[in-house]
Amino acid sequence: MNILARAGAAVASSVRGVGRSAIGVLEELGALTILSGRIFRSFIPPTLDGRETWRAFYKVGVKSYAIVVMTAMFTGAIMVIQAGQFVAKASATSFVGWAAGFAVLAEIGPVLIGLMFSGRVGANNTAELGTMVVTEQVDALRALAIEPLHYLVAPRVLAMVVMLFLLTALGDLFALIGGAITSELLLGVPMRVFIQQVVDANLVDEYLLGLVKGSVFGLSIAIVSCHFG
Numbered sequence: 001m002n003i004l005a006r007a008g009a010a011v012a013s014s015v016r017g018v019g020r021s022a023i024g025v026l027e028e029l030g031a032l033t034i035l036s037g038r039i040f041r042s043f044i045p046p047t048l049d050g051r052e053t054w055r056a057f058y059k060v061g062v063k064s065y066a067i068v069v070m071t072a073m074f075t076g077a078i079m080v081i082q083a084g085q086f087v088a089k090a091s092a093t094s095f096v097g098w099a100a101g102f103a104v105l106a107e108i109g110p111v112l113i114g115l116m117f118s119g120r121v122g123a124n125n126t127a128e129l130g131t132m133v134v135t136e137q138v139d140a141l142r143a144l145a146i147e148p149l150h151y152l153v154a155p156r157v158l159a160m161v162v163m164l165f166l167l168t169a170l171g172d173l174f175a176l177i178g179g180a181i182t183s184e185l186l187l188g189v190p191m192r193v194f195i196q197q198v199v200d201a202n203l204v205d206e207y208l209l210g211l212v213k214g215s216v217f218g219l220s221i222a223i224v225s226c227h228f229g
Helices: 002-042 050-062 064-091 093-134 137-143 148-187 191-200 204-228
Strands: none
Touching: 002 204, 050 204, 064 093, 064 137, 064 148, 093 137, 093 148, 093 191, 093 204, 137 148, 148 191, 148 204
16 A cells, blocks of 8 residues: 555656646746737837847847858858768769758758857847846836836847848858858869859748748747846
8 A cells, every 4th residue: 555655646746747847838938928919019119219229239130140150151061061971972963052052041051040149149138138137227217117128128029030030141141152162172063063053953942931930030039038038
């Protein structure tokens, strides 16, 4: 009986733990949904502070382009190295541009750029907003009849969505440049031939899909970082 009682208690404890975890997840999802609705409402009509908005654009975008360019070029190089192993065995180096271009533009490029953006901008935004809450700067804004959501949150969300879209567009181009350089150095495929392969592959849809992914990643990073900040 003692064994059965202990087993029953262990099962009950596990069920309670799962239940608490599920409730916690639902609470966070609810809070994120409410915050998203409040942010979208702040844009109708736009009530953003111009100076804070431009500051957010500069901090989010201009200060991030260097790491995005480096990440993108290495991503393009790695995609060529990976694809080159297979096309070289099949003596089909004419497909290396298509393979690397498709992988970079549609999948790997937006994901890795989003990860770099999340690590640099998202974490910084969470820490900055959290510090402002702890030091009562947010309360000071409310005391001055300034809505923190309009002054602090909405400009950052707009900046992250727009700038990650632009950074993804820029990063994709540099990824192709990195891939072209690597293809010439390692596979003997001239850069102009690599670029022509990408152009002939007509990857416009994949490029646009990657830009949409970048915008969605930017919105997700912005809302989550502002919520936990």
